Ligand SMILES: *[C@@H]1O[C@H](CO)[C@@H](O)[C@H](O)[C@H]1NC(C)=O
Protein backbone atom coordinates (compact mmCIF):
# COMPACT_ATOMS: atom_id res chain seq x y z
CA UNK A 452 0.00 0.00 0.00
CA UNK A 453 2.74 2.38 1.05
CA UNK A 454 4.59 1.68 -2.11
CA UNK A 455 1.53 2.18 -4.30
CA UNK A 456 0.99 5.59 -2.76
CA UNK A 457 4.51 6.64 -3.44
CA UNK A 458 4.11 5.58 -7.02
CA UNK A 459 0.90 7.52 -7.28
CA UNK A 460 2.48 10.69 -5.99
CA UNK A 461 5.33 10.27 -8.32
CA UNK A 462 3.07 9.71 -11.31
CA UNK A 463 0.79 12.55 -10.32
CA UNK A 464 3.74 14.86 -10.41
CA UNK A 465 4.80 13.37 -13.65
CA UNK A 466 1.64 12.91 -15.60
CA UNK A 467 -0.73 15.09 -13.61
CA UNK A 468 -2.95 12.03 -13.18
CA UNK A 469 -5.15 11.35 -10.18
CA UNK A 470 -5.23 8.24 -8.14
CA UNK A 471 -7.93 6.54 -10.11
CA UNK A 472 -6.34 6.93 -13.44
CA UNK A 473 -3.11 5.79 -11.91
CA UNK A 474 -4.64 2.40 -11.05
CA UNK A 475 -5.81 2.04 -14.57
CA UNK A 476 -2.48 3.25 -15.92
CA UNK A 477 -0.36 1.03 -13.87
CA UNK A 478 -2.04 -2.18 -14.85
CA UNK A 479 -2.52 -2.05 -18.59
CA UNK A 480 -1.54 1.10 -20.40
CA UNK A 481 1.81 1.39 -18.73
CA UNK A 482 3.03 -1.80 -20.31
CA UNK A 483 1.37 -1.04 -23.65
CA UNK A 484 2.96 2.38 -23.79
CA UNK A 485 6.27 0.88 -22.87
CA UNK A 486 6.02 -1.65 -25.68
CA UNK A 487 4.93 1.04 -28.12
CA UNK A 488 7.84 3.22 -27.09
CA UNK A 489 10.29 0.39 -27.66
CA UNK A 490 8.83 -0.24 -31.11
CA UNK A 491 9.16 3.44 -31.91
CA UNK A 492 12.80 3.45 -30.88
CA UNK A 493 13.56 0.38 -32.97
CA UNK A 494 11.79 1.85 -35.97
CA UNK A 495 13.60 5.18 -35.69
CA UNK A 496 16.91 3.42 -35.21
CA UNK A 497 16.37 1.31 -38.31
CA UNK A 498 15.48 4.26 -40.47
CA UNK A 499 18.43 6.31 -39.29
CA UNK A 500 20.93 3.52 -39.66
CA UNK A 501 19.73 2.69 -43.16
CA UNK A 502 20.13 6.35 -44.10
CA UNK A 503 23.63 6.28 -42.75
CA UNK A 504 24.40 3.09 -44.63
CA UNK A 505 23.11 4.55 -47.82
CA UNK A 506 25.11 7.69 -47.32
CA UNK A 507 28.29 5.86 -46.57
CA UNK A 508 28.13 3.13 -49.16
CA UNK A 509 26.63 4.87 -52.11
CA UNK A 510 27.93 8.37 -51.57
CA UNK A 511 24.48 9.82 -52.34
CA UNK A 512 23.53 13.26 -51.25
CA UNK A 513 20.50 13.69 -49.06
CA UNK A 514 17.83 14.19 -51.70
CA UNK A 515 14.42 12.63 -51.38
CA UNK A 516 13.70 11.26 -54.82
CA UNK A 517 17.12 9.62 -55.11
CA UNK A 518 16.51 8.06 -51.79
CA UNK A 519 13.95 5.54 -52.85
CA UNK A 520 15.77 4.28 -55.92
CA UNK A 521 19.42 4.19 -54.88
CA UNK A 522 21.04 0.86 -54.08
CA UNK A 523 24.62 0.24 -53.03
CA UNK A 524 26.56 -0.77 -56.15
CA UNK A 525 26.61 -4.52 -56.60
CA UNK A 526 30.10 -5.83 -56.22
CA UNK A 527 30.84 -9.47 -56.60
CA UNK A 528 33.99 -10.51 -54.84
CA UNK A 529 36.15 -13.32 -56.06
CA UNK A 530 38.32 -14.40 -53.17
CA UNK A 531 41.10 -16.92 -53.36
CA UNK A 532 39.67 -20.44 -53.41
CA UNK A 533 42.32 -22.92 -52.40
CA UNK A 534 41.44 -26.60 -52.52
CA UNK A 535 42.29 -27.96 -49.11
CA UNK A 536 44.46 -30.96 -48.51
CA UNK A 537 45.53 -31.22 -52.12
CA UNK A 538 48.83 -30.13 -53.61
CA UNK A 539 47.22 -29.65 -57.01
CA UNK A 540 45.21 -26.45 -57.18
CA UNK A 541 42.43 -26.09 -59.69
CA UNK A 542 41.90 -22.83 -61.56
CA UNK A 543 38.26 -21.83 -60.98
CA UNK A 544 36.34 -21.22 -64.18
CA UNK A 545 33.67 -18.87 -62.87
CA UNK A 546 35.62 -15.64 -62.83
CA UNK A 547 34.13 -13.27 -65.45
CA UNK A 548 35.59 -13.75 -68.91
CA UNK A 549 34.28 -10.53 -70.35
CA UNK A 550 34.42 -6.97 -69.08
CA UNK A 551 31.23 -4.92 -69.07
CA UNK A 552 32.01 -1.92 -66.89
CA UNK A 553 29.25 0.38 -65.70
CA UNK A 554 31.00 3.42 -67.12
CA UNK A 555 33.62 4.21 -69.70
CA UNK A 556 36.66 6.09 -68.59
CA UNK A 557 36.72 9.62 -69.82
CA UNK A 558 40.25 10.44 -68.79
CA UNK A 559 43.50 10.55 -70.65
CA UNK A 560 46.27 8.46 -69.13
CA UNK A 561 49.26 10.24 -67.50
CA UNK A 562 51.97 11.61 -69.78
CA UNK A 563 54.40 8.74 -69.22
CA UNK A 564 52.06 6.42 -71.17
CA UNK A 565 53.22 8.16 -74.34
CA UNK A 566 56.54 6.38 -74.00
CA UNK A 567 54.76 3.11 -74.80
CA UNK A 568 54.74 4.24 -78.43
CA UNK A 569 58.45 5.06 -78.26
CA UNK A 570 59.33 1.69 -76.72
CA UNK A 571 57.47 -0.16 -79.50
CA UNK A 572 58.65 2.09 -82.30
CA UNK A 573 61.34 -0.31 -83.64
CA UNK A 574 58.56 -2.76 -84.63
CA UNK A 575 55.99 -0.25 -85.82
CA UNK A 576 56.71 -0.81 -89.51
CA UNK A 577 57.81 -4.43 -89.52
CA UNK A 578 55.48 -5.84 -86.90
CA UNK A 579 56.67 -8.57 -84.53
CA UNK A 580 57.32 -12.04 -85.88
CA UNK A 581 57.56 -15.24 -83.89
CA UNK A 582 61.23 -15.34 -84.80
CA UNK A 583 61.83 -11.94 -83.09
CA UNK A 584 60.15 -13.20 -79.94
CA UNK A 585 62.13 -16.46 -80.02
CA UNK A 586 65.40 -14.58 -80.42
CA UNK A 587 64.75 -12.80 -77.11
CA UNK A 588 64.79 -16.16 -75.38
CA UNK A 589 68.60 -16.10 -75.07
CA UNK A 590 68.53 -14.15 -71.79
CA UNK A 591 64.85 -14.49 -70.84
CA UNK A 592 63.84 -16.02 -67.51
CA UNK A 593 60.31 -16.83 -68.56
CA UNK A 594 57.83 -16.60 -71.37
CA UNK A 595 54.22 -15.50 -70.94
CA UNK A 596 51.48 -16.52 -73.33
CA UNK A 597 47.98 -15.12 -72.97
CA UNK A 598 45.37 -17.06 -74.88
CA UNK A 599 41.62 -16.49 -74.58
CA UNK A 600 42.14 -14.63 -71.33
CA UNK A 601 44.18 -17.40 -69.70
CA UNK A 602 47.83 -17.09 -68.74
CA UNK A 603 50.45 -19.73 -69.52
CA UNK A 604 54.04 -19.50 -68.42
CA UNK A 605 57.16 -21.32 -69.49
CA UNK A 606 60.10 -20.90 -67.10
CA UNK A 607 63.62 -21.08 -68.53
CA UNK A 608 65.83 -20.14 -65.60
CA UNK A 609 65.36 -19.18 -61.98
CA UNK A 610 64.87 -15.44 -61.36
CA UNK A 611 66.55 -13.53 -58.54
CA UNK A 612 64.37 -13.77 -55.43
CA UNK A 613 60.67 -13.82 -56.22
CA UNK A 614 60.88 -11.26 -59.03
CA UNK A 615 59.24 -13.57 -61.57
CA UNK A 616 56.51 -14.71 -59.18
CA UNK A 617 55.36 -11.22 -58.24
CA UNK A 618 55.60 -10.00 -61.83
CA UNK A 619 53.42 -12.90 -63.00
CA UNK A 620 51.10 -12.28 -60.10
CA UNK A 621 50.73 -8.70 -61.36
CA UNK A 622 49.85 -9.92 -64.87
CA UNK A 623 47.22 -12.25 -63.41
CA UNK A 624 45.71 -9.34 -61.50
CA UNK A 625 45.63 -7.24 -64.66
CA UNK A 626 43.52 -9.95 -66.28
CA UNK A 627 41.19 -9.98 -63.29
CA UNK A 628 40.85 -6.23 -63.46
CA UNK A 629 40.04 -6.24 -67.17
CA UNK A 630 38.76 -9.77 -67.90
CA UNK A 631 38.57 -10.67 -71.58
CA UNK A 632 39.94 -7.31 -72.63
CA UNK A 633 43.51 -8.30 -73.45
CA UNK A 634 44.21 -9.86 -76.85
CA UNK A 635 46.24 -13.06 -77.28
CA UNK A 636 49.98 -12.49 -76.96
CA UNK A 637 53.34 -14.13 -76.51
CA UNK A 638 56.29 -12.38 -74.81
CA UNK A 639 59.72 -13.03 -73.34
CA UNK A 640 60.66 -11.54 -69.97
CA UNK A 641 64.16 -11.02 -68.59
CA UNK A 642 63.93 -10.29 -64.86
CA UNK A 643 67.58 -9.27 -64.40
CA UNK A 644 68.65 -5.68 -63.89
CA UNK A 645 70.44 -4.32 -66.92
CA UNK A 646 69.15 -3.95 -70.48
CA UNK A 647 70.75 -6.28 -73.07
CA UNK A 648 69.40 -5.31 -76.51
CA UNK A 649 71.85 -2.65 -77.81
CA UNK A 650 70.18 -0.25 -80.22
CA UNK A 651 73.36 0.22 -82.25
CA UNK A 652 73.02 -3.36 -83.49
CA UNK A 653 69.52 -2.76 -84.82
CA UNK A 654 69.21 0.36 -86.90
CA UNK A 655 66.68 1.09 -89.58
CA UNK A 656 62.99 0.22 -89.75
CA UNK A 657 63.43 -3.44 -90.75
CA UNK A 658 66.32 -4.41 -88.53
CA UNK A 659 64.04 -6.70 -86.51
CA UNK A 660 65.42 -6.48 -82.97
CA UNK A 661 64.32 -9.19 -80.52
CA UNK A 662 61.40 -8.17 -78.28
CA UNK A 663 62.44 -8.48 -74.68
CA UNK A 664 60.52 -7.17 -71.66
CA UNK A 665 62.34 -6.09 -68.51
CA UNK A 666 62.12 -3.60 -65.63
CA UNK A 667 64.38 -0.89 -67.03
CA UNK A 668 66.35 0.29 -70.03
CA UNK A 669 68.72 3.09 -71.01
CA UNK A 670 69.10 5.34 -74.01
CA UNK A 671 71.37 2.84 -75.75
CA UNK A 672 69.02 -0.12 -75.62
CA UNK A 673 65.73 -1.37 -77.04
CA UNK A 674 64.46 -3.43 -74.10
CA UNK A 675 60.76 -2.83 -73.43
CA UNK A 676 60.12 -1.51 -69.90
CA UNK A 677 57.45 -3.05 -67.67
CA UNK A 678 56.49 -2.27 -64.04
CA UNK A 679 58.67 -4.13 -61.56
CA UNK A 680 57.52 -6.78 -59.08
CA UNK A 681 57.59 -4.46 -56.06
CA UNK A 682 54.20 -2.99 -57.01
CA UNK A 683 52.79 -6.29 -55.70
CA UNK A 684 55.30 -6.60 -52.88
CA UNK A 685 58.85 -7.64 -52.20
CA UNK A 686 58.56 -10.26 -49.46
CA UNK A 687 62.30 -10.92 -49.02
CA UNK A 688 62.79 -7.46 -47.57
CA UNK A 689 59.26 -6.98 -46.29
CA UNK A 690 58.16 -4.24 -48.70
CA UNK A 691 54.41 -4.57 -48.92
CA UNK A 692 52.29 -4.00 -52.04
CA UNK A 693 52.58 -0.45 -53.42
CA UNK A 694 48.96 0.43 -52.81
CA UNK A 695 49.39 -0.09 -49.08
CA UNK A 696 52.83 1.43 -48.78
CA UNK A 697 51.63 4.49 -50.66
CA UNK A 698 48.82 4.96 -48.15
CA UNK A 699 51.13 4.48 -45.20
CA UNK A 700 53.71 6.89 -46.53
CA UNK A 701 50.97 9.42 -47.14
CA UNK A 702 49.91 9.10 -43.51
CA UNK A 703 53.50 8.93 -42.29
CA UNK A 704 54.49 12.07 -44.14
CA UNK A 705 51.70 13.99 -42.42
CA UNK A 706 53.37 13.33 -39.07
CA UNK A 707 55.99 15.98 -39.66
CA UNK A 708 55.39 19.14 -41.62
CA UNK A 709 58.04 20.02 -44.17
CA UNK A 710 59.30 23.00 -42.17
CA UNK A 711 59.72 20.86 -39.04
CA UNK A 712 61.78 18.20 -40.80
CA UNK A 713 65.52 17.81 -40.46
CA UNK A 714 67.00 20.37 -42.88
CA UNK A 715 69.49 17.95 -44.46
CA UNK A 716 69.60 15.42 -47.26
CA UNK A 717 68.85 11.83 -46.24
CA UNK A 718 69.70 8.52 -47.83
CA UNK A 719 69.53 5.01 -46.52
CA UNK A 720 70.32 2.01 -48.66
CA UNK A 721 72.75 -0.66 -49.71
CA UNK A 722 75.85 1.06 -51.16
CA UNK A 723 77.59 -2.11 -52.25
CA UNK A 724 75.54 -2.71 -55.37
CA UNK A 725 77.17 0.05 -57.41
CA UNK A 726 80.31 2.20 -57.55
CA UNK A 727 78.24 5.37 -57.75
CA UNK A 728 76.63 4.58 -54.38
CA UNK A 729 79.97 3.96 -52.71
CA UNK A 730 81.02 7.32 -54.16
CA UNK A 731 77.93 8.92 -52.58
CA UNK A 732 79.02 7.79 -49.11
CA UNK A 733 81.98 10.20 -49.34
CA UNK A 734 79.42 13.01 -48.93
CA UNK A 735 78.43 11.91 -45.42
CA UNK A 736 78.97 14.45 -42.69
CA UNK A 737 82.43 14.14 -41.12
CA UNK A 738 84.81 16.11 -38.90
CA UNK A 739 86.32 17.83 -41.95
CA UNK A 740 83.25 18.43 -44.09
CA UNK A 741 79.56 18.94 -43.84
CA UNK A 742 78.01 18.35 -47.25
CA UNK A 743 74.54 18.76 -45.72
CA UNK A 744 73.98 15.04 -46.17
CA UNK A 745 73.16 12.31 -43.66
CA UNK A 746 73.77 8.89 -45.17
CA UNK A 747 73.13 5.49 -43.69
CA UNK A 748 73.85 1.93 -44.70
CA UNK A 749 70.89 -0.41 -44.81
CA UNK A 750 71.99 -3.71 -43.36
CA UNK A 751 69.31 -6.04 -44.68
CA UNK A 752 70.56 -9.10 -42.82
CA UNK A 753 70.49 -7.34 -39.50
CA UNK A 754 67.12 -5.77 -40.27
CA UNK A 755 65.59 -9.06 -41.28
CA UNK A 756 66.69 -10.50 -37.94
CA UNK A 757 64.86 -7.63 -36.26
CA UNK A 758 61.76 -8.21 -38.37
CA UNK A 759 62.42 -5.05 -40.40
CA UNK A 760 61.28 -2.85 -37.52
CA UNK A 761 63.78 -0.16 -38.47
CA UNK A 762 63.13 -0.22 -42.20
CA UNK A 763 59.52 0.99 -42.23
CA UNK A 764 59.28 3.23 -45.26
CA UNK A 765 56.59 5.41 -43.69
CA UNK A 766 58.95 6.26 -40.82
CA UNK A 767 61.55 7.59 -43.25
CA UNK A 768 59.83 10.88 -44.07
CA UNK A 769 61.80 12.80 -41.48
CA UNK A 770 64.10 14.94 -43.64
CA UNK A 771 63.35 17.85 -45.94
CA UNK A 772 65.45 16.28 -48.69
CA UNK A 773 65.73 12.69 -49.80
CA UNK A 774 68.40 11.43 -52.15
CA UNK A 775 67.60 9.06 -54.99
CA UNK A 776 70.54 7.22 -56.50
CA UNK A 777 70.33 4.27 -58.86
CA UNK A 778 71.96 0.98 -57.98
CA UNK A 779 73.24 -1.70 -60.36
CA UNK A 780 70.40 -0.43 -62.59
CA UNK A 781 67.20 1.46 -61.82
CA UNK A 782 66.23 1.28 -58.17
CA UNK A 783 62.92 0.15 -56.73
CA UNK A 784 63.44 2.77 -54.00
CA UNK A 785 62.58 5.63 -56.37
CA UNK A 786 58.83 5.67 -55.80
CA UNK A 787 59.11 5.40 -52.02
CA UNK A 788 61.55 8.32 -51.94
CA UNK A 789 59.35 10.49 -54.14
CA UNK A 790 56.25 9.74 -52.07
CA UNK A 791 57.52 11.37 -48.88
CA UNK A 792 56.63 15.00 -49.55
CA UNK A 793 60.31 15.84 -49.21
CA UNK A 794 62.21 17.36 -52.11
CA UNK A 795 63.85 14.50 -54.00
CA UNK A 796 67.51 15.07 -54.83
CA UNK A 797 67.83 12.98 -57.96
CA UNK A 798 71.36 11.90 -58.77
CA UNK A 799 71.72 11.81 -62.56
CA UNK A 800 70.69 8.36 -63.72
CA UNK A 801 71.69 6.19 -66.61
CA UNK A 802 68.68 3.87 -66.44
CA UNK A 803 64.99 4.58 -66.64
CA UNK A 804 61.93 2.61 -65.59
CA UNK A 805 58.46 2.92 -67.08
CA UNK A 806 57.46 6.17 -65.39
CA UNK A 807 60.62 8.17 -64.73
CA UNK A 808 60.96 9.56 -68.25
CA UNK A 809 58.04 11.91 -67.77
CA UNK A 810 59.33 13.45 -64.57
CA UNK A 811 60.69 16.94 -64.96
CA UNK A 812 63.68 18.45 -63.10
CA UNK A 813 62.75 21.46 -60.91
CA UNK A 814 59.13 20.37 -61.10
CA UNK A 815 59.19 16.88 -59.57
CA UNK A 816 62.76 16.71 -58.29
CA UNK A 817 66.04 18.57 -57.94
CA UNK A 818 68.85 17.31 -60.21
CA UNK A 819 72.19 16.30 -58.66
CA UNK A 820 75.40 15.78 -60.64
CA UNK A 821 76.73 12.26 -60.71
CA UNK A 822 80.33 13.38 -61.17
CA UNK A 823 80.46 15.85 -58.26
CA UNK A 824 77.83 14.63 -55.87
CA UNK A 825 79.01 16.29 -52.66
CA UNK A 826 79.26 19.87 -53.94
CA UNK A 827 75.97 19.39 -55.74
CA UNK A 828 74.19 18.09 -52.63
CA UNK A 829 75.59 20.80 -50.42
CA UNK A 830 74.24 23.49 -52.73
CA UNK A 831 70.85 21.80 -53.23
CA UNK A 832 70.17 21.75 -49.49
CA UNK A 833 71.42 25.30 -49.09
CA UNK A 834 69.11 26.45 -51.92
CA UNK A 835 66.16 24.55 -50.49
CA UNK A 836 66.54 26.02 -47.02
CA UNK A 837 66.74 29.50 -48.56
CA UNK A 838 63.75 28.91 -50.85
CA UNK A 839 61.60 26.89 -48.50
CA UNK A 840 58.35 27.42 -50.35
CA UNK A 841 59.74 26.39 -53.71
CA UNK A 842 61.54 23.38 -52.29
CA UNK A 843 58.40 22.30 -50.53
CA UNK A 844 56.40 22.62 -53.75
CA UNK A 845 58.90 20.44 -55.63
CA UNK A 846 58.59 17.84 -52.89
CA UNK A 847 54.82 18.01 -53.06
CA UNK A 848 54.72 17.73 -56.85
CA UNK A 849 56.90 14.61 -56.69
CA UNK A 850 54.57 13.09 -54.10
CA UNK A 851 51.47 14.06 -56.05
CA UNK A 852 53.00 12.28 -59.01
CA UNK A 853 53.24 9.04 -57.01
CA UNK A 854 49.76 9.46 -55.54
CA UNK A 855 48.04 10.26 -58.82
CA UNK A 856 50.00 9.27 -61.92
CA UNK A 857 51.54 6.26 -60.22
CA UNK A 858 48.44 4.97 -58.44
CA UNK A 859 47.94 1.23 -58.75
CA UNK A 860 45.01 1.85 -61.12
CA UNK A 861 47.34 3.68 -63.47
CA UNK A 862 49.99 1.00 -63.17
CA UNK A 863 47.42 -1.56 -64.34
CA UNK A 864 46.34 0.75 -67.14
CA UNK A 865 49.96 1.13 -68.22
CA UNK A 866 50.38 -2.64 -68.35
CA UNK A 867 47.12 -2.94 -70.23
CA UNK A 868 48.07 -0.43 -72.91
CA UNK A 869 51.62 -1.67 -73.27
CA UNK A 870 50.50 -5.29 -73.72
CA UNK A 871 47.62 -4.25 -75.94
CA UNK A 872 49.83 -2.18 -78.25
CA UNK A 873 52.43 -4.95 -78.27
CA UNK A 874 49.82 -7.57 -79.19
CA UNK A 875 48.55 -5.39 -82.04
CA UNK A 876 51.99 -5.69 -83.64
CA UNK A 877 52.18 -9.49 -83.49
CA UNK A 878 52.26 -11.07 -86.95
CA UNK A 879 51.52 -14.60 -85.75
CA UNK A 880 48.91 -16.43 -83.73
CA UNK A 881 50.28 -17.26 -80.27
CA UNK A 882 50.07 -20.90 -79.20
CA UNK A 883 50.61 -22.59 -75.84
CA UNK A 884 54.23 -23.78 -75.62
CA UNK A 885 54.36 -27.55 -74.91
CA UNK A 886 56.09 -27.14 -71.53
CA UNK A 887 54.05 -24.14 -70.32
CA UNK A 888 51.71 -24.36 -67.34
CA UNK A 889 48.49 -22.48 -66.77
CA UNK A 890 48.68 -19.86 -64.05
CA UNK A 891 45.88 -18.49 -61.92
CA UNK A 892 45.87 -16.87 -58.47
CA UNK A 893 45.03 -20.23 -56.92
CA UNK A 894 48.00 -22.06 -58.45
CA UNK A 895 50.28 -19.24 -57.32
CA UNK A 896 49.06 -18.12 -53.91
CA UNK A 897 47.66 -21.34 -52.48
CA UNK A 898 51.01 -23.01 -53.00
CA UNK A 899 52.80 -20.50 -50.84
CA UNK A 900 52.56 -19.20 -47.28
CA UNK A 901 53.74 -16.58 -44.79
CA UNK A 902 54.63 -13.17 -46.12
CA UNK A 903 54.51 -14.35 -49.74
CA UNK A 904 50.94 -15.50 -49.35
CA UNK A 905 49.92 -12.41 -47.41
CA UNK A 906 51.31 -10.00 -50.02
CA UNK A 907 49.58 -11.90 -52.79
CA UNK A 908 46.26 -11.84 -51.00
CA UNK A 909 46.66 -8.16 -50.13
CA UNK A 910 47.42 -7.17 -53.70
CA UNK A 911 44.79 -9.39 -55.30
CA UNK A 912 42.21 -7.76 -57.56
CA UNK A 913 38.91 -9.05 -56.20
CA UNK A 914 36.52 -7.81 -58.86
CA UNK A 915 36.70 -6.37 -62.36
CA UNK A 916 37.14 -2.62 -62.71
CA UNK A 917 33.91 -0.65 -62.97
CA UNK A 918 35.33 1.42 -65.78
CA UNK A 919 37.38 1.00 -68.93
CA UNK A 920 41.12 1.84 -68.87
CA UNK A 921 42.12 5.48 -69.31
CA UNK A 922 42.64 6.64 -72.88
CA UNK A 923 46.13 6.16 -74.28
CA UNK A 924 47.58 9.49 -75.42
CA UNK A 925 48.88 9.69 -78.97
CA UNK A 926 52.58 9.26 -79.84
CA UNK A 927 54.95 12.21 -79.50
CA UNK A 928 55.61 14.06 -82.67
CA UNK A 929 59.36 14.55 -83.15
CA UNK A 930 59.18 18.27 -82.31
CA UNK A 931 57.35 17.75 -79.02
CA UNK A 932 59.76 15.01 -78.06
CA UNK A 933 62.73 17.27 -78.78
CA UNK A 934 61.13 20.12 -76.80
CA UNK A 935 60.61 17.87 -73.80
CA UNK A 936 64.24 16.73 -73.86
CA UNK A 937 65.43 20.30 -74.29
CA UNK A 938 63.34 21.54 -71.38
CA UNK A 939 64.88 18.86 -69.18
CA UNK A 940 68.42 19.61 -70.30
CA UNK A 941 67.91 23.33 -69.77
CA UNK A 942 66.56 22.88 -66.24
CA UNK A 943 69.56 20.74 -65.35
CA UNK A 944 71.94 23.22 -66.91
CA UNK A 945 70.30 26.06 -64.98
CA UNK A 946 70.91 24.26 -61.69
CA UNK A 947 74.52 23.60 -62.66
CA UNK A 948 75.04 27.29 -63.38
CA UNK A 949 73.65 28.24 -59.95
CA UNK A 950 75.86 25.60 -58.43
CA UNK A 951 78.99 26.93 -60.14
CA UNK A 952 78.23 30.49 -59.01
CA UNK A 953 77.71 29.35 -55.46
CA UNK A 954 81.02 27.50 -55.35
CA UNK A 955 82.93 30.28 -57.08
CA UNK A 956 81.76 32.68 -54.39
CA UNK A 957 82.73 30.33 -51.61
CA UNK A 958 86.13 29.62 -53.15
CA UNK A 959 86.71 33.34 -53.64
CA UNK A 960 85.99 34.19 -50.02
CA UNK A 961 88.16 31.25 -48.97
CA UNK A 962 91.03 32.45 -51.16
CA UNK A 963 90.62 35.99 -49.84
CA UNK A 964 90.68 34.92 -46.24
CA UNK A 965 93.75 32.78 -46.90
CA UNK A 966 95.59 35.58 -48.68
C1 LIG B 1 43.84 -33.65 -56.00
O1 LIG B 1 43.49 -33.01 -57.21
C2 LIG B 1 43.78 -33.78 -58.37
C3 LIG B 1 43.47 -32.90 -59.60
O2 LIG B 1 42.19 -32.41 -59.56
C4 LIG B 1 42.95 -35.07 -58.34
O3 LIG B 1 43.26 -35.86 -59.47
C5 LIG B 1 43.29 -35.84 -57.08
O4 LIG B 1 42.47 -37.00 -56.96
C6 LIG B 1 43.11 -34.97 -55.83
N1 LIG B 1 43.61 -35.66 -54.65
C7 LIG B 1 42.97 -35.64 -53.49
C8 LIG B 1 43.63 -36.38 -52.36
O5 LIG B 1 41.90 -35.07 -53.32
Ligand SMILES: *[C@@H]1O[C@H](CO)[C@@H](O)[C@H](O)[C@H]1NC(C)=O
Nearest residue numbers: 553554555556557558559922
Ligand atom coordinates in the same frame (compact mmCIF):
# COMPACT_ATOMS: atom_id res chain seq x y z
C1 LIG C 1 33.71 13.24 -71.12
O1 LIG C 1 34.47 14.46 -71.09
C2 LIG C 1 33.95 15.46 -71.93
C3 LIG C 1 34.94 16.63 -71.93
O2 LIG C 1 35.59 16.76 -70.69
C4 LIG C 1 32.55 15.86 -71.43
O3 LIG C 1 32.01 16.86 -72.25
C5 LIG C 1 31.65 14.63 -71.46
O4 LIG C 1 30.39 14.93 -70.90
C6 LIG C 1 32.28 13.47 -70.67
N1 LIG C 1 31.49 12.27 -70.86
C7 LIG C 1 31.17 11.44 -69.85
C8 LIG C 1 30.41 10.22 -70.23
O5 LIG C 1 31.47 11.66 -68.69
Ligand SMILES: *[C@@H]1O[C@H](CO)[C@@H](O)[C@H](O)[C@H]1NC(C)=O
Nearest residue numbers: 732735736737745746747748
Ligand atom coordinates in the same frame (compact mmCIF):
# COMPACT_ATOMS: atom_id res chain seq x y z
C1 LIG D 1 77.21 9.16 -41.60
O1 LIG D 1 77.34 10.00 -40.51
C2 LIG D 1 76.46 9.78 -39.45
C3 LIG D 1 76.64 10.88 -38.42
O2 LIG D 1 77.96 10.95 -38.02
C4 LIG D 1 76.67 8.38 -38.89
O3 LIG D 1 75.75 8.12 -37.84
C5 LIG D 1 76.52 7.37 -40.01
O4 LIG D 1 76.77 6.06 -39.56
C6 LIG D 1 77.42 7.71 -41.16
N1 LIG D 1 77.12 6.83 -42.26
C7 LIG D 1 78.03 6.07 -42.84
C8 LIG D 1 77.57 5.27 -43.99
O5 LIG D 1 79.17 6.01 -42.47
Ligand SMILES: *[C@@H]1O[C@H](CO)[C@@H](O)[C@H](O)[C@H]1NC(C)=O
Nearest residue numbers: 843844845846847848849851
Ligand atom coordinates in the same frame (compact mmCIF):
# COMPACT_ATOMS: atom_id res chain seq x y z
C1 LIG E 1 49.26 18.29 -54.84
O1 LIG E 1 47.94 17.78 -54.75
C2 LIG E 1 47.10 18.51 -53.86
C3 LIG E 1 45.81 17.75 -53.72
O2 LIG E 1 45.32 17.36 -54.96
C4 LIG E 1 46.93 19.94 -54.40
O3 LIG E 1 46.14 20.67 -53.50
C5 LIG E 1 48.32 20.58 -54.51
O4 LIG E 1 48.19 21.85 -55.09
C6 LIG E 1 49.24 19.73 -55.34
N1 LIG E 1 50.58 20.32 -55.24
C7 LIG E 1 51.39 20.47 -56.28
C8 LIG E 1 52.68 21.13 -56.00
O5 LIG E 1 51.13 20.10 -57.40
Ligand SMILES: *[C@@H]1O[C@H](CO)[C@@H](O)[C@H](O)[C@H]1NC(C)=O
Nearest residue numbers: 826950951952954955957958
Ligand atom coordinates in the same frame (compact mmCIF):
# COMPACT_ATOMS: atom_id res chain seq x y z
C1 LIG F 1 85.53 25.23 -55.44
O1 LIG F 1 86.03 24.39 -54.41
C2 LIG F 1 85.47 23.08 -54.41
C3 LIG F 1 85.83 22.38 -53.11
O2 LIG F 1 87.16 22.66 -52.75
C4 LIG F 1 85.95 22.36 -55.66
O3 LIG F 1 85.50 21.03 -55.66
C5 LIG F 1 85.39 23.09 -56.86
O4 LIG F 1 85.88 22.54 -58.05
C6 LIG F 1 85.65 24.59 -56.82
N1 LIG F 1 84.67 25.16 -57.73
C7 LIG F 1 84.88 26.21 -58.47
C8 LIG F 1 83.79 26.62 -59.38
O5 LIG F 1 85.91 26.85 -58.44
